[in-house]
Amino acid sequence: DAMVIQNPRYQVTQFGKPVTLSCSQTLNHNVMYWYQQKSSQAPKLLFHYYDKDFNNEADTPDNFQSRRPNTSFCFLDIRSPGLGDAAMYLCATSPPGKNIQYFGAGTRLSVL
Amino acid sequence: AQSVSQHNHHVILSEAASLELGCNYSYGGTVNLFWYVQYPGQHLQLLLKYFSGDPLVKGIKGFEAEFIKSKFSFNLRKPSVQWSDTAEYFCAVNARAGNNRKLIWGLGTSLAVNP
Numbered sequence: 395d396a397m398v399i400q401n402p403r404y405q406v407t408q409f410g411k412p413v414t415l416s417c418s419q420t421l422n423h424n425v426m427y428w429y430q431q432k433s434s435q436a437p438k439l440l441f442h443y444y445d446k447d448f449n450n451e452a453d454t455p456d457n458f459q460s461r462r463p464n465t466s467f468c469f470l471d472i473r474s475p476g477l478g479d480a481a482m483y484l485c486a487t488s489p490p491g492k493n494i495q496y497f498g499a500g501t502r503l504s505v506l
Numbered sequence: 507a508q509s510v511s512q513h514n515h516h517v518i519l520s521e522a523a524s525l526e527l528g529c530n531y532s533y534g535g536t537v538n539l540f541w542y543v544q545y546p547g548q549h550l551q552l553l554l555k556y557f558s559g560d561p562l563v564k565g566i567k568g569f570e571a572e573f574i575k576s577k578f579s580f581n582l583r584k585p586s587v588q589w590s591d592t593a594e595y596f597c598a599v600n601a602r603a604g605n606n607r608k609l610i611w612g613l614g615t616s617l618a619v620n621p
Binding site for chain 1: 538540542548549550551552555557594596600607608609611612613614616
């Protein structure tokens, strides 16, 4: 059973058109992460939540925002996607006290 | 700054060959160490981890890794690879300092196993 669920698996958007990616988890983990992964590269951390405490990476563009309305759900909003934002977006969760990260299947974003 | 270095970006092996993928990290303190695997078209999965204790850790699918503190290394090994091991392998490190919840990732090693 999938424990970190990302929807949709594939998302196509137009240049400049806002898009929202979603992540849900059944693990009740308090930490949730959003990563961007481009082809044949390591995942790049965009931000993470420790409970409701939001932690942005210094080099994450302002174009990327996130919301976590409750423990189970987390959203990635891309306000004005550019061609360079086409990538796989990965959500991960982690239980308190242990930094083992459990990944969802990812959402592949295409920008036309 | 902390960093993780994976020595080989691309590795090509024949089935039944032995595998060793190098991983070195730079951090002077206590660390947690991980190897993640990403099969083609699939999500990242934890292959194995080291937190403390026996420096030789066993993971899934016959993989193992050895933490050598003096060398700041955590190399991944498998005695006999299979075609199904074709994947991208990532080494990651978490510095066990305070409330640090972030992983530092290596650039990954792409492994292709020829049948």
